[in-house]
Amino acid sequence: MHSPILGPSLYTVKAVLILDNDGDRLYAKYYGDGYPSVKEQKALEKNIFNKTHRTDSEIALLEGLTVVYKSNIDLFFYVIGSSHENELMLMAVLNCLFDSLSQMLRKNVERRALLENMEGLFLAVDEIVDGGVILESDPQQVVHRVALRVLQSAKEQIKWSLLR
Secondary structure, three states: OOOOOOOOOOEOOOEEEEEEOOOOEEEEEEOOOOOOOHHHHHHHHHHHHHHHOOOOOOEEEEOOEEEEEEEEOOEEEEEEEEOOOOHHHHHHHHHHHHHHHHHHOOOOOOHHHHHHOHHHHHHHHHHHEEOOEEOOOOHHHHHHHHHHHHHHHHHHHHHHHHHO
């Protein structure tokens, strides 16, 4: 059997997930229409967690997807692409996300600190991936851009509070 040769695509990332020690979702962002319902997403997340939470490897092939992952203290970070996706590209996204969060949280990448800084997480993921397209893989650039956006948001809040 011959598989069709797929052309290159910019749409590399299918999902970015962060789960806790029990496999519960702390953060999930899906790109494309592969998992349209929350029920399907939760089922995928449970399946991925069950297959990966006890292993030391960094890559899994599961349900026609390539999953790269990393665990730290009480968090599991996942970047998911299609089965034909380059694992190194996905790993670059994962490392950029983790390193960016590590810098933003002052190396305290754990559940509580992450929950207290969700805005930074949302901004970081948006700087790294947009619609499944990888935009940035340099954590320094991501942290810098997130800081600028947070500063801009704070200035706007001050401006609105002065106008009231």
